[in-house]
Amino acid sequence: MTIPVSIAINGRRYDREVEPRLLLVHFIRDTLGLTGTKVGCDTSQCGACTVLLDGAAVKSCTCLAVQADGAEITTIEGLADDGGLHPLQESFWNKHGLQCGFCTPGMILAAHEILRTNPDPSDEEIRHGLEGNFCRCTGYQNIVRAVRDAVQEETS
Amino acid sequence: MFAPEFSYHRASSIAEAGRLLAEHPGAKVLAGGHSLIPILKLRLAAPAVVIDIGRIPEMKGIAAGNGTVTIGALTTHAELASSEIVRANARALAEAAAQIGDPAVRNRGTIGGNVAHADPASDLPQALVALGATFRLTSPEGARSVAAEDFFEGLMTTSLREDELLTSIELPAAGPGRGSAYAKLAHPASRYAVIGAAASVTVAGGKCTAASVVLGGLTSRPTRAPSVEASLVGQTPSEAVIAAAAKNAAGDLGDDLMGDIYASEEYRKAVAHVWVRRALAAAAARCAG
Numbered sequence: 001m002t003i004p005v006s007i008a009i010n011g012r013r014y015d016r017e018v019e020p021r022l023l024l025v026h027f028i029r030d031t032l033g034l035t036g037t038k039v040g041c042d043t044s045q046c047g048a049c050t051v052l053l054d055g056a057a058v059k060s061c062t063c064l065a066v067q068a069d070g071a072e073i074t075t076i077e078g079l080a081d082d083g084g085l086h087p088l089q090e091s092f093w094n095k096h097g098l099q100c101g102f103c104t105p106g107m108i109l110a111a112h113e114i115l116r117t118n119p120d121p122s123d124e125e126i127r128h129g130l131e132g133n134f135c136r137c138t139g140y141q142n143i144v145r146a147v148r149d150a151v152q153e154e155t156s
Numbered sequence: 157m158f159a160p161e162f163s164y165h166r167a168s169s170i171a172e173a174g175r176l177l178a179e180h181p182g183a184k185v186l187a188g189g190h191s192l193i194p195i196l197k198l199r200l201a202a203p204a205v206v207i208d209i210g211r212i213p214e215m216k217g218i219a220a221g222n223g224t225v226t227i228g229a230l231t232t233h234a235e236l237a238s239s240e241i242v243r244a245n246a247r248a249l250a251e252a253a254a255q256i257g258d259p260a261v262r263n264r265g266t267i268g269g270n271v272a273h274a275d276p277a278s279d280l281p282q283a284l285v286a287l288g289a290t291f292r293l294t295s296p297e298g299a300r301s302v303a304a305e306d307f308f309e310g311l312m313t314t315s316l317r318e319d320e321l322l323t324s325i326e327l328p329a330a331g332p333g334r335g336s337a338y339a340k341l342a343h344p345a346s347r348y349a350v351i352g353a354a355a356s357v358t359v360a361g362g363k364c365t366a367a368s369v370v371l372g373g374l375t376s377r378p379t380r381a382p383s384v385e386a387s388l389v390g391q392t393p394s395e396a397v398i399a400a401a402a403k404n405a406a407g408d409l410g411d412d413l414m415g416d417i418y419a420s421e422e423y424r425k426a427v428a429h430v431w432v433r434r435a436l437a438a439a440a441a442r443c444a445g
Contacts (some may be wrong), residue, residue, distance in 0.1 A: 001163045019259040020164030020206065021196070024255060044159050045346065050260055054314065056234075066164055067186070067210060105184050113259050130259025 005069040009034065010078025013029060018065045025049045025060035027068075028075060036105045038077040038080045040134070046060045047133030050106035050113075051075050057113035060133070076105035079099060079112070097146030099137035107133050159196035166208040170323055173209050174296045177319050180205040185321065187230055190257075190265035208209035215268070215323055218242060225327045229268025233260070233280075236267060245329050246287050247442060248336035248354045248435070252279040257339050257347050260328040265349040268322045271307070274377070276414060277348035280370035281308055283338050285380065286354035295320045305359050317389045333365075334358045335364070335442025339434035341427070343418055349373030350419045351428055353405075355435035359391060359443035364388045369432060371405065373423040374413055381408040384432060402433035 002017040009032060016031060028034050028051065037060060042047030044062040051060045052074035080086040088108045090098065098104040107130065114121055114129035121129065126147045127140075133141060165180075167173035177183060183205035186192050195201045203307040209215065215230040218239050225245045227236070236242050236253035243250045256262055256270075256279055270280045271291065281304070289304040291317060304325075307314050316322060336356040343350050353371040367388040369381040383404035391397045405428045415421035 001161075003164055020162060021276040023158075023193075042197070044190065044261060044358045045256075047258070047260065058264050059260045062190055062261075063264065064189065066166075067189060067208065101395065113263075117259070129259055132260050135438075137230065148348075 003066050003069075005065055006070045007065065007068050007070070010073070010075060011081075014071070020064065020066055023061055024051070024053075024058075024063040024065050024067045024068050024073075027035065028060060028073070029067035031065075034075055034077055038102055038105060040102070041105075045132070045134070046103070047106040047110055048103055050109040050133065052109060052112065057116075059068055074109075076108060079108065087153050088115075089154065091146040091150035092143070095142050095146035095149050097143045099139050101133075101139075103133060103135045107135065107143055111143075111150065114147065115151065115154075119144065120155065121147075123148065157197040159193070160199060161198075162203055163210065164191065165207050167212060168365045169212060170214055171291065173207060173212065173321050174294060174319075176205075176207045177321065178296050180207070181318060183207050183390040185209055185272070187269040188232065188248050188264040188266040188268075190261055190346050191275065207412075215302055220245065222328060223329045225329055227267060227325045227327070229266065229324055231267050231389050233257075233262035233265050233267070237256060237262065239442065241301050246283075246327050247281045247362055248286055248356060248439070249280065249327070250352065251338040252283040252340070252352065255279060255338070255342060255347070267355075269327060271304075271325070272314060272316055273415050274308055274312050274323050275348075276311055277343075277350075277373055279338070279340060279349050279352050280374070282352050282370040283336075283354040284356040285378040286356045286368045286370040287327050287336060288356075288368065290327050291322055292326065293317075293320045294296045299323075301326075305380070307380075311376040313377075331358065332368040333360050333443050335439045337435045337438030337442065339431045339438065341419075341431055351431045351434040353428070353431040354434070355437065355439040357388070357439040357443055360394060360442065361402060364391055364393045364440075367436075369405075369436065371409065371428060371432065374421075374428060375409060376412055376414065378413070379409060381432065383408050384436075388436070391438070393443075395437065397431050398440060399434045402429040402436060404431045405429045
C-alpha cells in the first residue's frame with residue numbers, strides 16, 4: 001500500500017507515493033536526499049532528527065511522512081533563505097558550538113524553537129529548551145553560549 | 157527502525173473514525189504518534205490497520221463555559237502548558253504537560269494519546285484524576301463519560317473499548333479558594349516520571365475543606381492518597397500540617413510499586429512524600445488567589 005503525499009520542504013513542494021510506515025526523517029534523507037537531518041537514537045530522545053513542521057520543532061524520527069502530508073517542513077538546509085547562514089548558524093560558528101557536528105542541525109533547529117516561543121531566554125531557559133537534544137562531544141557550554149549570542153545579535 | 161507494514165486510513169471526522177474502528181477490529185489509532193510510533197518501531201505492536209485521527213477538527217481546541225473546561229483529545233502538551241484557560245482552571249495539568257519530554261515532543265504528543273496509552277511513567281493521568289476530570293468516549297453505538305479515576309485500570313490498560321475513541325476531556329472550572337499543582341521527580345535522561353504528585357486543594361476561612369492527592373510514576377496506575385487527603389481536611393494548611401500529612405503517602409501506596417535500575421521500589425516509596433509535600437504546598441499557596 002502506498003499513499004500520495006504532498007510535502008513542502010524548504011519552500012519546494014514534493015509529490016510522492018510513500019509507504020504508510022515511512023518515517024518523515026527517511027522521507028527527507030532517503031527519498032529526497034537531504035542529509036542535513038540526522039538519525040541518531042531513532043527513539044525521539046536525542047533530537048538529531050529535529051526539523052520544523054509548520055514552523056514548530058518536531059522529531060522527524062517519530063513522525064510518519066503521511067502525517068506531514070500538506071505541511072511545510074524546514075530542515076537545516078533551508079533555515080537561511082538567501083544561501084548564506086542563518087544568525088543561529090553564524091553564532092554556532094562564532095562560539096564554537098560544535099565539535100563533530102552530528103547534533104548541530106538538530107541543535108540549531110531546537111534553538112530556533114526556543115527563540116520562537118521565548119525571544120529573550122535566560123541561560124536556564126536555553127538549557128531547558130535544549131533538553132531533547134544530545135551532544136556527545138560534551139559541548140553544551142558552547143552551545144548555550146551560541147544561542148545566547150544569537151539572542152544578543154537579534155536584540156542589538 | 158521501521159514499523160511493521162500496516163494499511164493507513166485517515167479519518168476526517170469523529171463519525172468517520174468510528175466507522176473505520178468498527179470496520180477494522182484491532183486497528184490502532186494514531187494522533188500525535190508519540191506513543192504509537194515508538195511502539196510500532198520496537199515491534200511491540202503490529203496492527204494491520206492504523207487510523208489517523210490527527211486532523212479531526214472537532215477534536216481540537218480548549219474551551220471554557222458553564223463551569224466546565226473542555227479539552228479536545230488532540231490538544232498537544234505544548235498547547236496545554238501554554239493555555240491561559242488551562243493555567244487558570246487546572247494549573248496541575250498545565251504544570252504536568254510542561255514537564256513532559258522536551259519541547260519537540262510536547263509539540264506533537266496529545267492529551268488523548270497520552271491517557272489512552274496509560275503509561276504508568278506518564279504525567280497527565282495523575283493530574284487529571286486529582287482534578288476530577290471526565291473522559292468522553294464515543295463509538296458508533298453512542299457516547300459515554302467515564303471519570304478519570306475509573307478510566308485507568310492498570311499498566312497500559314484503560315476502560316476504553318476497542319471500538320471507542322476518546323474525543324474530549326472535561327474538567328470542573330476553578331472555584332473560589334481552590335488551587336492545584338504538580339510536582340515531579342523526572343528521570344534525568346528520559347524525563348519520564350519516577351514520581352509524579354498532583355494535588356488539588358480547596359481552602360475556605362483558612363481551613364482546608366477538600367483535598368485531592370494522586371501519585372503516579374511509581375504505581376501501575378494513578379493512585380489516590382486518601383490518608384494524606386483526610387489528614388488535611390479541617391486543618392489550616394500550614395507548612396507543618398502539609399509536611400505531616402504528606403508523610404502518610406507511603407502507607408497509601410501499598411505494595412503495587414514499580415522500581416527500575418534508576419530508582420528502586422523502596423526508594424520511590426521512601427521519598428514520595430517529598431513530592432506530595434511540594435505539590436500540596438504549591439497548591440495551597442494558590443488557594444488565596
